[in-house]
Amino acid sequence: MTLNLMLTERELKLKSVQYRKALLRLIKACGAGHTGGDLSCLDILNVLYNRIMRVSPETFKSPDRDYYIQSKGHCAEALFVVLADMGFFPESDLETLNRYGSHYIGHPTRDVNGVEQNTGALGHGLAVAVGIALAGKMDRKDYRVFTLLGDGELAEGSNWEAGMTAAHYRLDNLVAIVDRNGLQITGSTEDVCQLSPLDEKFESFGFAVQRCDGNDVGELVRVLESVPFRPGKPSLVLAKTRKGKGVSFMENVAKWHHGVPSDEDFKRAMTELEAAQAAIA
Amino acid sequence: MMEQALANLEVFAATLLELAREDSGLLVVTSDSRGSAKLAPFAKAAPGQIVEVGIAEQNLVGVAAGLAAAGKKVFAVSPACFLTARSFEQIKNDLCYSNRPVNAVGISAGVSYGALGTTHHSLHDYAALRAVHNITIVAPADNFETREAVRAAAQLPKPVYLRFGKKKMPHLPRVDSAFELGKASLIREGAHLSFLACGETVAPAFSAAELLAKEGIQCRILSLHTVKPLDQAAVRKAATETGRVITVEEHSVSGGLGEACAGLLLQEGIHARFKIVGFPDDHTVTGSQEEIFRHYGLDGPSLAKAGRELLEKQ
Numbered sequence: 171m172t173l174n175l176m177l178t179e180r181e182l183k184l185k186s187v188q189y190r191k192a193l194l195r196l197i198k199a200c201g202a203g204h205t206g207g208d209l210s211c212l213d214i215l216n217v218l219y220n221r222i223m224r225v226s227p228e229t230f231k232s233p234d235r236d237y238y239i240q241s242k243g244h245c246a247e248a249l250f251v252v253l254a255d256m257g258f259f260p261e262s263d264l265e266t267l268n269r270y271g272s273h274y275i276g277h278p279t280r281d282v283n284g285v286e287q288n289t290g291a292l293g294h295g296l297a298v299a300v301g302i303a304l305a306g307k308m309d310r311k312d313y314r315v316f317t318l319l320g321d322g323e324l325a326e327g328s329n330w331e332a333g334m335t336a337a338h339y340r341l342d343n344l345v346a347i348v349d350r351n352g353l354q355i356t357g358s359t360e361d362v363c364q365l366s367p368l369d370e371k372f373e374s375f376g377f378a379v380q381r382c383d384g385n386d387v388g389e390l391v392r393v394l395e396s397v398p399f400r401p402g403k404p405s406l407v408l409a410k411t412r413k414g415k416g417v418s419f420m421e422n423v424a425k426w427h428h429g430v431p432s433d434e435d436f437k438r439a440m441t442e443l444e445a446a447q448a449a450i451a
Numbered sequence: 452m453m454e455q456a457l458a459n460l461e462v463f464a465a466t467l468l469e470l471a472r473e474d475s476g477l478l479v480v481t482s483d484s485r486g487s488a489k490l491a492p493f494a495k496a497a498p499g500q501i502v503e504v505g506i507a508e509q510n511l512v513g514v515a516a517g518l519a520a521a522g523k524k525v526f527a528v529s530p531a532c533f534l535t536a537r538s539f540e541q542i543k544n545d546l547c548y549s550n551r552p553v554n555a556v557g558i559s560a561g562v563s564y565g566a567l568g569t570t571h572h573s574l575h576d577y578a579a580l581r582a583v584h585n586i587t588i589v590a591p592a593d594n595f596e597t598r599e600a601v602r603a604a605a606q607l608p609k610p611v612y613l614r615f616g617k618k619k620m621p622h623l624p625r626v627d628s629a630f631e632l633g634k635a636s637l638i639r640e641g642a643h644l645s646f647l648a649c650g651e652t653v654a655p656a657f658s659a660a661e662l663l664a665k666e667g668i669q670c671r672i673l674s675l676h677t678v679k680p681l682d683q684a685a686v687r688k689a690a691t692e693t694g695r696v697i698t699v700e701e702h703s704v705s706g707g708l709g710e711a712c713a714g715l716l717l718q719e720g721i722h723a724r725f726k727i728v729g730f731p732d733d734h735t736v737t738g739s740q741e742e743i744f745r746h747y748g749l750d751g752p753s754l755a756k757a758g759r760e761l762l763e764k765q
């Protein structure tokens with residue numbers, strides 16, 4: 171399988187729907203998953219892997235590849251669906267997800283081909299990404315490092331420590347994307363621990379910030395193709411998303427954070443996604 | 452068969468609400484953890500007594516220390532894995548060293564999170580905290596011990612670490628119904644072999660004793676709910692009276708309950724056939740908590756087998 175950099179916007183949209191269907195099948199089959207956050211970040215993963223990042227199963231061990239670190243590790247199912255589609259491992263491997271003895275667990279681990287870093291405890295990814303980006307600068311490599319953060323995750327102070335290091339070392343090869351779905355487990359991020367104004371916060375920490383609709387593949391392509399936003403500064407994409415995106419009754423509903431669809435929910439969700447697919451095709 | 456009751460976590464949450472009603476100075480601090488900690492009803496019933504810090508466990512313990520410094524009775528509640536690793540320095544300095552009587556409550560401990568994997572497991576917490584001065588470590592075995600432990604911890608003017616799983620736990624029969632922090636609970640009397648267990652491993656040790664009883668092997672079962680300070684007298688007595696000891700813990704074999712007992716017995720020159728059952732120094736296998744327990748020999752039948760082997764050993 172080779173990396174197809176030429177997927178059109180329409181093809182990307184179709185992929186997003188296919189990924190959502192594969193994701194729900196996976197979560198339904200293994201009876202667990204972080205459904206809401208998986209659905210909110212799938213379009214971002216789609217665009218990263220199918221359009222932006224220079225990485226494939228063939229180049230994954232290359233010292234020149236782009237790196238992806240998923241800091242919001244609980245959304246492993248979304249990452250696994252995309253990695254399987256990219257050919258990092260057969261999709262059928264995922265039948266063992268969470269099963270006794272499997273190396274596919276509910277978080278990304280380096281036992282899975284295509285995964286760069288073991289994550290799952292929030293607030294670790296950005297610092298690791300900073301380290302990789304810093305090494306890239308030292309070695310005069312032109313790879314980029316992408317990392318995906320939850321918005322609730324930003325309450326971890328480690329993110330802000332890493333952010334200061336990123337700006338200090340002028341890591342314009344670093345791209346942090348915040349999945350700004352406005353929800354965490356307890357409810358609204360603004361009720362739990364106020365984050366706004368995130369753009370100003372990151373700007374004051376030395377990032378060049380761009381906002382976009384994180385569920386619009388076209389916008390994501392345009393924004394992510396334009397990194398670094400400012401030479402000498404780390405880039406931060408504030409991707410406004412909807413948790414549960416693509417399934418009407420899951421959208422923006424906190425309980426779907428790790429909700430698993432019942433048989434009936436599953437049928438309804440698949441019907442909606444089939445309709446979305448037909449509308450694009 | 453043992454009757455299945457509530458998860459210890461649920462009993463903890465209910466007890467906390469009782470305590471909050473008795474004392475308006477009691478506060479619970481959470482880190483996006485109230486749902487997992489079954490504290491949503493608490494938040495509804497006593498909204499003025501819950502403080503939320505977001506997903507920020509270091510901040511959680513620091514803020515709890517400050518609230519305690521200003522006279523509040525504080526329970527800081529977060530998954531055991533994050534609370535005892537991420538916030539370890541806050542526990543060491545801000546609670547223990549500074550002697551702030553905060554109850555740090557580690558929920559979904561051990562391998563309760565099953566297939567979520569190592570980031571979510573806490574198999575290091577006894578070892579890490581045992582090495583810190585001025586903390587009491589408590590892992591209740593069942594609903595009764597949970598209620599008693601939470602009430603006792605609330606009274607103790609010192610830092611406490613309480614550790615709970617999330618599985619429904621059976622009511623354990625007990626020889627003596629008194630509960631005291633630092634004093635082992637005698638769950639079953641027996642002369643051939645002792646199981647010294649804590650937390651959610653007391654129930655499988657009890658199952659093992661029932662299996663072995665059918666073969667004429669009588670086991671003593673102690674719930675060492677207080678991992679620190681260890682009830683040295685009870686451990687000494689079990690080793691001398693039964694001569695065979697198996698320790699059981701949902702924790703690494705390094706630095707936990709087993710090594711605490713071994714260290715005590717060896718230094719006192721008490722000889723007993725001895726085995727530590729826990730997690731080896733290895734990647735933890737994927738599976739549910741139950742599957743993981745079975746894999747590492749922490750289930751009733753495996754513990755019974757370990758008992759037989761220890762009895763046969765010369």
Ligand SMILES: Cc1ncc(C[n+]2csc(CCOP(=O)(O)OP(=O)(O)O)c2C)c(N)n1
Nearest residue numbers: 207290291292320321322323353354355483
């Ligand atoms: C250090 C740490 N604390 C707590 C958790 C438990 N946890 C898993 S997901 C989650 C909420 C995450 O919310 P957010 O970052 O907004 O992610 P999303 O909405 O994209 O799912 C929490 C608290 C964790 N995984 N790591």
Ligand SMILES: [Mg+2]
Nearest residue numbers: 321322351353
């Ligand atoms: Mg969120």
